[in-house]
Amino acid sequence: MKNLQSTQVEALRAGIQGEVILPDDAAYEKARQVWNAMIDKRPAAMVRCATTQDVVHAVNFARDHAFTLAVRGGGHNIAGSALCDDGIVIDLSQMKATQVDAGARLGSVEGGATLADFDAATQAHGLAVPLGINSTTGVAGLTLGGGFGWLSRKYGMTIDSLASAEVVTSAGQVVRASATEQPDLFWALRGGSGNFGVVTRFDFRLHPVGPNVLAGLIVYPFSEAKAVLRQYRDFMARAPDDLSVWTVLRKAPPLPFLPEAVHGQEVIVLALLYTGDPGEGQSLVEPLRGFATPVGTHVGVMPYVAWQQAFDPLLTPGARNYWKSHNFSELQDGLFDAVIDFIATLPSPQCEIFFGAIGGATLGPAADSAAYAHRDARFVMNVHGRWDDPADDERCMRWARDFFQASAPFASGGVYVNFLTADEGGRVQAAYGQNYARLAQVKRKYDPANLFCTNQNIVPA
Numbered sequence: 343m344k345n346l347q348s349t350q351v352e353a354l355r356a357g358i359q360g361e362v363i364l365p366d367d368a369a370y371e372k373a374r375q376v377w378n379a380m381i382d383k384r385p386a387a388m389v390r391c392a393t394t395q396d397v398v399h400a401v402n403f404a405r406d407h408a409f410t411l412a413v414r415g416g417g418h419n420i421a422g423s424a425l426c427d428d429g430i431v432i433d434l435s436q437m438k439a440t441q442v443d444a445g446a447r448l449g450s451v452e453g454g455a456t457l458a459d460f461d462a463a464t465q466a467h468g469l470a471v472p473l474g475i476n477s478t479t480g481v482a483g484l485t486l487g488g489g490f491g492w493l494s495r496k497y498g499m500t501i502d503s504l505a506s507a508e509v510v511t512s513a514g515q516v517v518r519a520s521a522t523e524q525p526d527l528f529w530a531l532r533g534g535s536g537n538f539g540v541v542t543r544f545d546f547r548l549h550p551v552g553p554n555v556l557a558g559l560i561v562y563p564f565s566e567a568k569a570v571l572r573q574y575r576d577f578m579a580r581a582p583d584d585l586s587v588w589t590v591l592r593k594a595p596p597l598p599f600l601p602e603a604v605h606g607q608e609v610i611v612l613a614l615l616y617t618g619d620p621g622e623g624q625s626l627v628e629p630l631r632g633f634a635t636p637v638g639t640h641v642g643v644m645p646y647v648a649w650q651q652a653f654d655p656l657l658t659p660g661a662r663n664y665w666k667s668h669n670f671s672e673l674q675d676g677l678f679d680a681v682i683d684f685i686a687t688l689p690s691p692q693c694e695i696f697f698g699a700i701g702g703a704t705l706g707p708a709a710d711s712a713a714y715a716h717r718d719a720r721f722v723m724n725v726h727g728r729w730d731d732p733a734d735d736e737r738c739m740r741w742a743r744d745f746f747q748a749s750a751p752f753a754s755g756g757v758y759v760n761f762l763t764a765d766e767g768g769r770v771q772a773a774y775g776q777n778y779a780r781l782a783q784v785k786r787k788y789d790p791a792n793l794f795c796t797n798q799n800i801v802p803a
């Protein structure tokens with residue numbers, strides 16, 4: 343393992359207001375943990391930045407001393423791209439400040455904030471930006487890959503609400519990127535992942551949401567899966583953009599509203615959120631209850647922030663995780679058959695297959711209007727392999743890979759960059775799609791030596 347020389351440690355510490363954590367420090371083992379327990383990387387130093395100037399110093403240090411550099415936002419990336427072996431990690435977890443101008447409907451958030459941090463700040467004013475479904479995810483990594491969640495059918499991808507960003511470039515310069523300032527960088531940040539610099543602050547346009555929304559779960563027996571999936575497809579083809587319904591197939595967790603006999607049994611779950619007036623939403627979601635006879639229903643009016651955290655208990659850090667993902671522009675019967683076959687052979691009680699419904703406002707912008715290219719995707723599917731015992735690695739990963747193959751004939755070809763695992767380097771071009779060549783040009787301008795390389799990497803043109 344590579345360690346910093348003592349003079350290097352001094353030089354690094356000299357310019358940092360935050361903390362430098364080295365392998366011998368008590369804080370090191372915890373600091374190098376990320377959400378996915380399969381990631382086991384040992385950086386030479388972790389720099390817990392307190393200010394943008396700390397980030398500048400750490401970038402300059404890594405570049406000038408030829409260290410590999412990684413950037414940690416929320417640490418959720420399945421591929422473990424927040425860390426590197428033997429290099430410097432810029433850890434932004436202490437940079438979480440938020441600011442909201444409710445009158446102007448604008449909100450700013452620092453590069454280390456979680457979705458929970460930003461939702462709390464914006465919802466204090468009945469405002470929100472589309473973010474993901476697990477509140478401990480980092481705003482930074484999610485946004486830089488495109489970002490979607492319950493609000494996306496109504497308000498688009500997360501990047502569609504991004505107004506500007508403060509970025510520390512590979513040259514150690516602090517620049518602002520927006521439609522009028524460094525527009526090429528602003529274009530690349532919106533879907534180009536962590537390739538273009540360290541984003542220390544994101545500025546978003548906010549939308550009125552809640553604070554109370556209609557949301558919840560309808561759970562059907564697995565024996566009804568095909569009928570439910572077919573009706574779900576037809577329902578979503580006509581659903582208003584205010585309504586988002588996702589489908590999850592898995593073994594039922596011990597949720598209090600489910601009869602005990604259902605716990606641990608395979609089920610198909612509809613998870614929904616209505617962004618409009620909760621009273622109006624009731625009649626809209628009524629048909630969902632009639633797809634079959636539910637084994638449990640928990641739909642009601644609740645705070646938007648509560649729904650944003652509803653899945654956190656199923657997605658805690660520390661488990662072993664392996665994902666495979668496809669985008670779909672339509673859901674075909676053959677796909678449903680494949681899903682049903684594989685749910686019948688789930689390798690662990692925590693594994694699941696889900697279809698996140700996007701579409702609506704996410705389809706509006708042109709595919710080249712920002713780096714995120716998949717404006718034809720109406721559903722993002724993720725095979726979420728999740729288990730605890732390393733002895734199950736091979737079995738669970740094989741299950742995920744086999745389903746990925748079985749479902750490939752029905753997919754639209756693209757993949758969400760934020761769902762790629764560490765062994766999917768061959769899919770990076772598919773993730774950036776038609777925008778790859780332009781991204782490589784922008785990469786050459788802002789990061790010609792590929793300092794920001796521990797990501798789904800774009801090679802400078």
Ligand SMILES: Cc1cc2nc3c(=O)[nH]c(=O)nc-3n(C[C@H](O)[C@H](O)[C@H](O)COP(=O)(O)OP(=O)(O)OC[C@H]3O[C@@H](n4cnc5c(N)ncnc54)[C@H](O)[C@@H]3O)c2cc1C
Nearest residue numbers: 415416417418419424453474475480482483484490536541
């Ligand atoms: C349980 C779970 C649920 C999820 N649900 C959703 C969802 O609903 N919708 C969705 O869109 N995505 C979702 N994701 C995917 C998520 O968007 C990605 O994992 C994303 O990379 C996480 O960002 P992070 O900051 O937490 O990750 P990190 O691992 O910290 O970073 C991810 C990548 O971004 C780079 N990066 C991080 N911060 C910065 C920064 N400030 N500046 C420059 N580069 C940076 C890192 O170097 C790394 O390459 C989910 C992930 C998990 C684990």
